Amino acid sequence: MDGVTSTTSPASAWTEPSSTGAALLLLGRGSDPSAEKGVECPGELPSPSDPTLVERAQRAKAALGDRLFVLGHHYQRDEVIQFADVTGDSFKLAREAAARPEAEFIVFCGVHFMAESADILTTETQKVVLPDLGAGCSMADMAALPQVETAWELLEDLGIAATTVPVTYMNSSADIKGFVGRNNGVVCTSSNAKRALTWAFERGDGRSSRPEGTGRERPEGTGRERKVLFLPDQHLGRNTAVLEMGFDLEDCVLYNPHKPNGGLTPEQLRDARMILWRGHCSVHGRFTLGCVEEVRERVPGVNVLVHPECRHEVVTAADYVGSTEYIIKTIEAAPAGSAWAVGTELNLVRRLANAHPDKQIMFLDRNVCYCSTMNRIDLPHLVWALEELAAGRLVNQITVDRDTARHARVALDQMLALP
Numbered sequence: 001m002d003g004v005t006s007t008t009s010p011a012s013a014w015t016e017p018s019s020t021g022a023a024l025l026l027l028g029r030g031s032d033p034s035a036e037k038g039v040e041c042p043g044e045l046p047s048p049s050d051p052t053l054v055e056r057a058q059r060a061k062a063a064l065g066d067r068l069f070v071l072g073h074h075y076q077r078d079e080v081i082q083f084a085d086v087t088g089d090s091f092k093l094a095r096e097a098a099a100r101p102e103a104e105f106i107v108f109c110g111v112h113f114m115a116e117s118a119d120i121l122t123t124e125t126q127k128v129v130l131p132d133l134g135a136g137c138s139m140a141d142m143a144a145l146p147q148v149e150t151a152w153e154l155l156e157d158l159g160i161a162a163t164t165v166p167v168t169y170m171n172s173s174a175d176i177k178g179f180v181g182r183n184n185g186v187v188c189t190s191s192n193a194k195r196a197l198t199w200a201f202e203r204g205d206g207r208s209s210r211p212e213g214t215g216r217e218r219p220e221g222t223g224r225e226r227k228v229l230f231l232p233d234q235h236l237g238r239n240t241a242v243l244e245m246g247f248d249l250e251d252c253v254l255y256n257p258h259k260p261n262g263g264l265t266p267e268q269l270r271d272a273r274m275i276l277w278r279g280h281c282s283v284h285g286r287f288t289l290g291c292v293e294e295v296r297e298r299v300p301g302v303n304v305l306v307h308p309e310c311r312h313e314v315v316t317a318a319d320y321v322g323s324t325e326y327i328i329k330t331i332e333a334a335p336a337g338s339a340w341a342v343g344t345e346l347n348l349v350r351r352l353a354n355a356h357p358d359k360q361i362m363f364l365d366r367n368v369c370y371c372s373t374m375n376r377i378d379l380p381h382l383v384w385a386l387e388e389l390a391a392g393r394l395v396n397q398i399t400v401d402r403d404t405a406r407h408a409r410v411a412l413d414q415m416l417a418l419p
């Protein structure tokens with residue numbers, strides 16, 4: 001990954017990428033705005049065209065005072081993020097919630113797995129609320145507990161479960177985090193994936209079994225070295241292992257939960273160091289090598305900055321790779337006049353462009369690419385949730401059962417204890 005490249009291109013105003021029909025439909029534009037009214041919502045949603053929505057949200061927030069803490073993920077819409085007491089990535093937000101024991105209600109403007117993590121990390125008396133229960137995550141949904149248990153049984157039958165450490169990305173359900181905690185694994189984020197994998201490969205046997213240096217000197221023997229089962233994002237797992245830890249692509253195998261034995265032979269599983277779950281982010285998975293090549297041709301000197309949830313060939317072709325927090329800090333530190341093509345969710349890229357008019361910031365794809373589930377949290381849902389809470393009615397509470405939460409907490413605490 002290269003150093004910062006400054007260009008002399010004049011700063012240009014943000015240009016919305018061209019829209020795709022599906023993206024606009026998901027955003028409710030170009031369609032009947034009342035079509036989704038009431039979907040997954042047990043109450044009466046205010047009309048999206050109500051001109052008093054902002055005022056209503058402010059009033060409900062003021063009425064709840066310190067009893068309320070609103071969290072806003074970076075990928076949320078501007079109309080929602082303006083009411084967030086703190087913004088951040090999923091892990092930062094969960095920690096912020098845990099640091100506010102005085103807040104009775106945590107309203108999480110994000111997606112379901114994030115609200116679950118907040119419930120796990122907060123006290124028994126705090127209530128976590130997700131304004132729209134339809135706000136899930138397609139990546140988290142790609143790893144269901146029965147599928148993962150089936151995969152683990154296969155590893156047990158092959159005699160390699162004992163040397164395999166499960167590692168799950170934060171973007172997974174509480175069930176999966178619980179499974180990982182029960183099996184002595186760890187949760188990771190896109191910021192600490194390398195540290196989590198390093199811990200996993202070194203765990204228990206008192207020696208490092210990962211390649212050193214360039215990593216081209218592969219460890220000897222098969223089937224007995226420490227392995228990692230990485231859930232559910234194949235790209236974060238592969239990118240971290242290969243680009244940051246020196247493993248070869250051949251050290252990684254892809255486990256497809258929809259095929260018998262994951263579509264792999266016993267030898268492939270025994271020889272692998274990274275068993276990657278076949279999951280991905282439907283937003284970051286859209287960026288292609290063609291997008292990188294096209295923007296480099298169109299904007300000479302452009303810096304390509306992407307999230308590690310992108311495909312391996314995209315990350316390899318980029319100049320900078322990192323988490324959403326890293327992306328924000330990199331843009332903040334960039335010199336005026338520099339040009340940036342950013343490969344992450346469009347709400348964040350647009351906000352960065354608006355906050356830094358002295359830099360030329362563009363979306364890596366030429367088409368609109370919102371996270372459709374993140375966008376389900378809109379102002380009508382937020383107003384509805386806040387007004388219900390202010391009226392003394394607890395709605396859309398997200399709870400994790402005690403047993404799952406206890407084990408998931410083990411895996412989360414292990415992440416917090418990473419060296």
Ligand code: SF4
Pocket residue numbers: 075111136137138139140171281282283284345371372373374
């Ligand atoms: S951006 Fe991707 S990983 Fe994040 S919530 Fe949306 S689908 Fe899930």
